[in-house]
Amino acid sequence: MNKKYKVGIVGATGAVGQEVIKLLFQRNFPMESLTLLASSRSAGKEIKFEDKTFIVEEAKPESFEKLDIAIFSAGGTPSKELVPECAKRGCIAIDNSSAFRMDPNVPLIVPEVNPHAIKNHKNIIANPNCTTAISLMALYPLHKKFGLKRFFAATYQAVSGTGVAAMEELKSQMKAIVDGTEPQVNVYPYQIAYNVLPHVDVFLDNDYTKEEMKMLNETRKILELPDILNSTTCVRVPVMRAHSVAINAEFERPVSVEEARKAISEFSGAELVDEPADKKYPMPLHFQCKEKCGVGRIRKDLAFENGLSFWVAGDQLWKGAALNAVQIAELIASQK
């Protein structure tokens, strides 16, 4: 239990990588060393965190020889290339990309939900998609209580999910609108300020986006419920860094709003914010930089026999990415 780890972060200069650094220190992860890795383009860059200065190194297969755990948040292509190299060298890869999530040999872990699934890992552990992880902070405790059968979800996704460039683009478009100039569009196919885009990630043959199918496939894998039905619409909204999701869920057993609120309030990953009479409900602006996801607007669903409607908001960069990855590292550390 007193082992200290040589930790690496691949994609250390990105939006998620930066939060991983912050959370590793903030949560006192037992580190012997921290190595920041990135593409050759960022190699040599200085990153300061509190009183420490790190020099970014180029991520190469050999980089992992000297590490125990590496957290990857550099996107699918670097993960596909380097995660197997990392694992081969005996370093545990915690991968934020979608590259290995559906691989039957790779556990897909949300520590509050399926920590047991980590035990057979082969040095690769996948971190779920942001909307899935955040939605599960409501779906899982309700599933335990009532037995989840089917759910519909519509998302309100922040631009942080696309990365630093998208956050800068939203800011610069807002400034252009305020200044009365033409907003520049580079990161998204259309202006995101004053707009919403029903389009997150690429379109697949069934006309769903890859992001929408992640909600179905990853939820099935994490909950070990291969028959769950789900249809999701993923929408990008002009919000900086917390996602929200509106969910209608059908359960096996009769539901009660009171019991649902109790189940949420007792669950470690959620904070119940559900006093509609006092205008209290979770909002993305209040759930930035919060470890827990907010759950509220819980009510009897009017179109399902045993159904609940509810609303979740959570920090995309934290529970949706960096925090869940650091929690996986903590789970590894707790099992030694």
Next chain:
Amino acid sequence: MNKKYKVGIVGATGAVGQEVIKLLFQRNFPMESLTLLASSRSAGKEIKFEDKTFIVEEAKPESFEKLDIAIFSAGGTPSKELVPECAKRGCIAIDNSSAFRMDPNVPLIVPEVNPHAIKNHKNIIANPNCTTAISLMALYPLHKKFGLKRFFAATYQAVSGTGVAAMEELKSQMKAIVDGTEPQVNVYPYQIAYNVLPHVDVFLDNDYTKEEMKMLNETRKILELPDILNSTTCVRVPVMRAHSVAINAEFERPVSVEEARKAISEFSGAELVDEPADKKYPMPLHFQCKEKCGVGRIRKDLAFENGLSFWVAGDQLWKGAALNAVQIAELIASQK
């Protein structure tokens, strides 16, 4: 057919009233005269439209004696007081508020959907809620084709639905953020810039909002299908004036995406924008000041046997309010 009408607008200085003026002229409604009415606070105010200048008069019971048709967009309280006075004086009231929508003696009309229902009006005709009218531009043609049974909806509602003050508040909050000052919050309970609020209209005893229940109750009345099931989550987003809605719908009969697209493209109230491979889908920014509502993202629903998922965007001030009201006036004119 050549009759010309003495038309009045109650709430002429509001966001919807302004659009009613524009649309009456733009669509060449046969007017003998146009009288602009508002609260005593706005009386005497000058309103210019193109080369015409109108002086706003105070709306009083006697105001309707000299009018044939009055379009009310002043909110529930003035409507409750003045609509019956208007009707009593033989002037047909087209009411944008929710005050009379569920009254069994008052037809609730969407001209593309249930024009026949206007025939027994007693000088009061209700205009539906914005989210209902916009959603029906997709739901109705699909209902005709496949037989609607049940639907789930999550909305992305523009601030125009709250009125001019909310549009100004979003602008001023954006300016404050760009300037690095504290955004002022007056109209909504929380900041709307960079945020979304799962709260539109007041909360009811069942923890749904009044806005959410309108979708269920008004859809049942307009489609004359009292058994339709629906559960909706209404969310305010930082968009200026067009609403969007994500819908999962279940039908009586087997569905096909191709037939659904054909039904939408043949329907007068909708524009099909559904070429995901070319990143073509409806967005609020593209459906401002458009008469038709955009429908796209049509796909087989993955959680319903005979289901479709789709996305609608439409101008809240137009199809969601002013345009539908003017279309009702045109329906009245066409029947003389």
